[in-house]
Amino acid sequence: MRKFTLAISPCPNDTFMFYGLIKNKINHDFNVEVTFLDIEELNQAALESTYDVSKISFSLLAKISKAYHLLKSGSALGEGCGPLLISKEMSSISRDEDYHCLIPGKNTTANFLLSTLYPNIKNKEEILFSDIEVKLTQGYADLGLVIHETRFTYDDNGFKKITDLGEEWESQTNLPIPLGGIVANRFLDKALTQDISDAIQESIKYAYANETECLEYCKEYAQDMQSEVMRSHIELYVNRYSVDLGHKGRKTIIFMLEKMKENEMIEHIPTDMFFNS
Numbered sequence: 001m002r003k004f005t006l007a008i009s010p011c012p013n014d015t016f017m018f019y020g021l022i023k024n025k026i027n028h029d030f031n032v033e034v035t036f037l038d039i040e041e042l043n044q045a046a047l048e049s050t051y052d053v054s055k056i057s058f059s060l061l062a063k064i065s066k067a068y069h070l071l072k073s074g075s076a077l078g079e080g081c082g083p084l085l086i087s088k089e090m091s092s093i094s095r096d097e098d099y100h101c102l103i104p105g106k107n108t109t110a111n112f113l114l115s116t117l118y119p120n121i122k123n124k125e126e127i128l129f130s131d132i133e134v135k136l137t138q139g140y141a142d143l144g145l146v147i148h149e150t151r152f153t154y155d156d157n158g159f160k161k162i163t164d165l166g167e168e169w170e171s172q173t174n175l176p177i178p179l180g181g182i183v184a185n186r187f188l189d190k191a192l193t194q195d196i197s198d199a200i201q202e203s204i205k206y207a208y209a210n211e212t213e214c215l216e217y218c219k220e221y222a223q224d225m226q227s228e229v230m231r232s233h234i235e236l237y238v239n240r241y242s243v244d245l246g247h248k249g250r251k252t253i254i255f256m257l258e259k260m261k262e263n264e265m266i267e268h269i270p271t272d273m274f275f276n277s
Contacts, residue, residue, distance in 0.1 A: 001029055001030065001031045002029055002030055002031070002192060002195075003030070003031040003032075003033065004030060004032060004033070004052040004053055004188065004192070004196065005032075005033045005034075005035070005050075005051045005052045005053070006018070006022075006032050006033065006034050006035070006051065006052070006053045006054070007034075007035045007036075007037055007042055007045055007050070007051040007053070007054040007055065008034070008035075008036060008037075008042070008054070008055045008182075009036065009037065009038065009039055009042060009055055010036040010221035010222070011148050011149075011221075011222070011233065011237075012149075012218045012221075012222050012225070012230045012233045012234050013076060013233060013234055013236075013237035013238050013242075014055060015217060015218045015220075015221050015222075016204075016207050016214055016215075016218050016234045016238055017074055017200065017203060017204045017207060017238060017242060018034075018074075018200070018203055019203065019206070019207055019214045019217045019218070020202065020203035020204075020205075020206035020207060020210075020214075021199050021200060021202075021203040022034055022203075023217065025203075025206050025210070026199060026202045026203055026206050027202075028195070028199045028202075030195075030196070030199065035051065036221065038128060038129065039055070039057060039104065039105060039108055039129070039147075039180065040104060040105030040106075040107065040108060040126070040128075040129075042054055042055050042056060042057075043056055043057055043060050043105060043107040043108070044107075046060060046064050046067075046068065046183065047060070047063065047064060047107075049064075049067045049068075049185060051185075052184065052185050052188055053071075053182060053183070053184050053185070053196060054068070054182070054183055055074070055180055055181070055182055056068075056180060056181060056182075056183055057105075057107055057108045057109045057110075057112075057179070057180050058109050058178045058179065058180055058181055058253055058256060059107060059108065059109045059111070059112040059256070059260065059265075060107045061181075061183075061253065061257065061270070061273055062257055062260065062266040062267075062268065062269060062270055062273075063107075063266065064183065065270035065272075065273045066186075066270075067185060067186060068183035068184060068185055068186060069183060069184060069186060069272065069273055069274060069275040070181050070182070070183050070245075070253070070273055070274050070275060071181070071182045071183065071184055071193075071196070071197040071200065071275050072197055072201075072244050072245050072274075072275070072276070073182065073197055073198075073200040073201040073204065073242065073243060073244060073245075074181065074182030074200045074204070074242060075179075075180065075181035075182065075241050075242055075245055075249060076179040076180045076181070076237045076238075076241070076242065077176040077177060077178050077179060077239075077241040077245075077249055077252060078176050078177060078179075078236060078237060078239050078241065079166075079170060079176055079177070080164075080166060080167070080170075080236065081151075081166055081177055081179070081236040081237055082110075082113065082164055082165045082166015082167065082168075082169060082170075082177045082179075083104075083109075083110035083113060083114075083145055083146060083147045083151075083165050083166065084145075084146050084150070084151050084154065084161055084162075084163070084164055084165065085101075085114070085118075085143050085144070085145055085146075085161070085162040085163050085165065086133075086136070086143070086144050086146055086150075086154050086159040086160060086161055086162060087136065087142060087143050087144070087159065087160050087162055088136045088137060088139070088158070088159055088160070089142075089160075090142065090143070090160065090162065091160050091162070092162065093118075093143070093162055093163075095118060095120060096120060097120060098120055098121055098122050098123050099121055099123060099141075099142040099143050100123045100125065100141040100142045100143070101114070101121050101123065101124050101125070101141060101142065101143040101144070101145060102124075102125050102126075102127045102132045102135055102136070102140075102141045102143070102144045102145065103124050103125065103126055103127070103145045104126070104127070104128070104129035104132070104145060104146075104147055105126055105129075106124070106126055108147070109177075109178060109179050109180065109256075110145050110147050110165070111124070111145065112256070112260065112265070113165040113166070113168075113169055113177075114145055114165060115263065115265065116169075116259055116263060117165055117168050117169070119263075121143075125141065129146065129147055129148060129150070132144040132145070132146055132150070133146070133150065133154070133157055133159065136159065137158075143162065144159075145165075148233065149222075149225055149229050149230075149233050152229045152232050152233065153229060173255065175248075175251070175252045175255060176241065176248070176249070176252055178249075178252050178253050178256045179237070181245075181253075182200060184196060184197070184275060193275060194275075194276065197275065197276075201243055201244065204238065204242055204243050205243070207238075215227075215230070215231070215234075218230060218234070245274075250274060253273075254269070257269045257270075
């Protein structure tokens with residue numbers, strides 16, 4: 001039986017997509033060793049080529065392109081699913097001023113969007129995304145850049161939305177929001193990589209066809225999340241781009257990297273970043 005190591009987040013969109021593969025609900029001949037990590041931990045692991053297959057932020061793609069290429073399945077792009085800037089006290093900010101802002105990681109797509117749309121915010125501090133609201137409540141910082149389920153709960157928790165960076169990105173580019181994707185290490189056999197990519201696609205299709213069963217698995221890794229929040233999370237981040245990036249998905253990622261190069265966040269745009277491109 002063929003083996004590979006897999007690293008994804010415990011967030012509902014990832015557990016939903018990979019349930020069929022991890023729990024052998026689809027036909028495959030893999031022995032999959034799974035590790036669950038926070039997105040910034042996943043990005044750091046990818047920089048060190050730790051896992052065979054891994055979830056990453058798209059903003060990291062150029063930095064790891066020599067070691068990994070992007071698979072067509074398992075990505076998170078979409079409309080209305082971008083990171084939010086929130087505050088406990090403020091209801092608006094000036095684009096000309098700097099603020100103490102807590103971010104979920106310097107290599108996250110959320111930080112790329114913040115840097116692109118609000119370049120004057122320089123006083124950034126990396127913190128685990130699940131701790132951002134706690135720190136804001138303590139008055140530790142002015143702003144928090146939040147991702148994942150927080151976009152559904154910030155209002156109930158007493159925070160004010162300053163802006164939706166995803167909405168700003170979409171209005172300026174007419175492209176979906178590029179969040180994260182699944183990469184495979186280049187040292188893997190090409191046939192194995194192709195089979196893994198196909199298996200991820202089949203796993204997503206299985207999840208859609210067996211939603212109730214799959215959601216029970218997702219709950220194991222999202223115990224503190226209400227069921228309706230978990231469903232909303234999945235509906236927002238798992239879509240047609242997850243099944244297959246397609247032409248528009250690839251175009252969006254290339255455009256994002258072009259913006260990063262323009263803003264001197266990366267030195268080059270890899271020409272062979274897509275598997276089987």
